[in-house]
Amino acid sequence: MRSINYLPATPVIVTGAASGIGRACAESLAQVGRPVAVWDLDAGKAGAVADAVAQEHSVKAIGLAVDVSDLDQISAGVIASREALGPIGGLVHGAGISGVATLEQLTPETWSAVLDINLRALPFIIKAILPDMKSQSGSAVVGIASINATLGNMMNPAYSASKGGVLSMSRALADELAMHGIRINSVSPGQIETPMLMQGLEAVPEVLEAFKRHILLGRLGDSAEVASAVRFLMSSEASYITAAELVVDGGNISSQRQ
Known part of the structure; x- marks a missing residue:
């Protein structure tokens, strides 16, 4: 049987990593x-997360405002990431x-802001770290998409389009x-208990109950559950998986197809 190293210990850039799913991914990979x-708009929060990750898991980490x-x-x-951590092996x-x-x-x-952050950034970050990833065995990329890429949502067509673009972009770049030898995949979360989602639900508790009715497992997801899927796709245990979408939604999409 082929010997598997669960994860190469090469540095990873995680964007949006000061909170929510991004932070959980940074913590899971450092673990x-x-x-x-740790990239985020908020320099203070990015630095705090990087310090916490480095101290708890004894790895190098840097927080950057990007x-x-x-x-x-x-x-x-x-x-800056390369200078602090060495050649980048993942995103x-x-x-x-x-x-x-x-x-x-x-x-x-609004359209430009959503598409620029959610979608346009992905290929240009990959382009910037491509020489590094070519030199690192086991390099991999994961883009965070969404079940909205499949289901759509009248409240945020720009978001739904951007996440559909992440799926299509990942399949195109995989080629x-x-x-x-670099893999790229997407993870599509459903309703995950993140600060961004919960802030939007504070004023409309009935929407939370509606979400739960559509989720086969009957609850919101946790960021760590998404991060576990990301860590798997970044690992050598997923060495024959590329151009794929892994849905982490508690059965939401399936319930709406019944």
Whole structure:
């Protein structure tokens, strides 16, 4: 039987890593020995998460303020991450905004902001770290998509489009990255108990109950449950998986197809 090292100990960039799913991914990867670059808009929170991860899991970590909608900041963030941690061997693109706006409410500014952060950043970060990943055995990328890419939602068409784009972009890039031994996959969470979701539900508790009725497991998910799926896809245990979507939604999509 082929010997499997659960995870190569190469550094990973995690975007949107100061809270929610991004933070859980950074913690989960650090737990198994991977140095982590914690990217977020909030420099203070990014630094605090990096310090906590480094102390708890005895790995190198750096927190950086990076606006992934700004290509110059992406380039600077990659340079700083590489200088602090060494050649980058992976990416988890978890940065995202919801951009709640119906069709009538939608503006060009909202559309651009959502697409720039949720989708456009992904290929340009990959492009910036591609030389590093080519040199690292087991390099892998995971883009955080959403079940909205499949189900859609009238409240945020820009978000749904951006997450559908993550799925399509990952499949397209897989074709090229595979030539270098680099894998890329997507994880599509359902309703996960994150600060962004819970803040939106505070004023409308009936929506939370509606969510639960559509989830076969009858509850919201936890960020750590999404992070476990991400860690698997980043690992050598997923060495023959690329261009795939892993849905982590408690059965939400399945219930709505019945």
